[in-house]
Amino acid sequence: MRGIVNRVLLGLAGLVLIGCGGAVLAAGLGLPVPARWPWHGRNDVLLSGADRARWHDEGWWWPTVFATLALVVVLALWWLLAQARRARLAAVLVDSGDGEAAVLRGRALEAAVADEASALDGVARARVALTGRRDAPRVAVRLLMEPHATPAEALGRLTDEVLAHARDSAGQAELPAEVRLGAVGHRAERVS
Template sequence: MLRTVNRVLIGIVGLVLLLLGGSVLAVGLGVRPPSWWIHDGRHDVLLSNAERTRWQNDGWWWPTVIAALAVVVLLALWWLTAVLRRRRLAEILVDTGDGEGALLRGRALEGVLAAEAGELDGVAHAHVHLTGRRTAPETRVQLLLEPHVDPGTALHYLTSEALMHARNSAGLESLPAEVRLKGVKHRAERVS
């Protein structure tokens, strides 16, 4: 969903910039613009001297312009980091032993690992997130533990069973994991 929205927004912004830039270039090269266009001809400026200096002496003008530009720059930087940062590992390269490799979907491994970790005794819920590179994946595991479970025991079973099975099935030498344990909060009940 986010990928689709991102592509649509990039397409719209790119199309608008292409049309505006192309039309300004065409007018600058001598093409006669339509009557409703913002430029009248080849030597017309985008903002006239009167339009440019209209609010220059007002005290609010420059702080407003600078604040608006700062917000635009911050939003553009936020969007750029959101696009460039990969939150999830999309695929893992599995060595098949014949000199070639196979690709394993990251979400498939996350789902299997979360299901196996969720079946451990005393684990109410498990959430797994793969990060790292496709040749050297890492995991972030969040376990929601029942009150009667010893966290050390749950961690031992997670590493010796679920993580070991995932590492062996993907043919990885190592599968580092960051595990966060959290206890389930139950509502107090009245006992009569």
């Protein structure tokens, strides 16, 4: 729910900024604007001469204004990127069979799956990230394949062995996974 609220607020802030920027641009281009707007044409300015001259003698004023605006832009970009980032799962709830739930650290499960996947034939490196909820985890796996690897075989063994072990270890009925395959860069082989 918090993510939806953040995205809605970010969208509204973006619409307000685009609207204000469009209004200034329309007035600057000499397009007709409503009479209530504080600026009306090409020769009208956002800050009058008196407003600009008020702090003219203070050497700190304009650098402070520009630094504040730059900080606002950086914070807005950081917020936008934070909304798009998927949160990693910190822990998985494991049913221990006695009515209580044990907690399995997410990083430990990620490391175990990555180590086991890296040991598969043809896999140079594996990166794993747990997402989802504590009681319904999801796995995102990125495999970098060696040149001699057979992707179908590596994917089958990952599904049948590695992810099955992880599902059993976490005590989950199912463990949905998204697997992305990539190739390790290598030099071309000579053919004679």
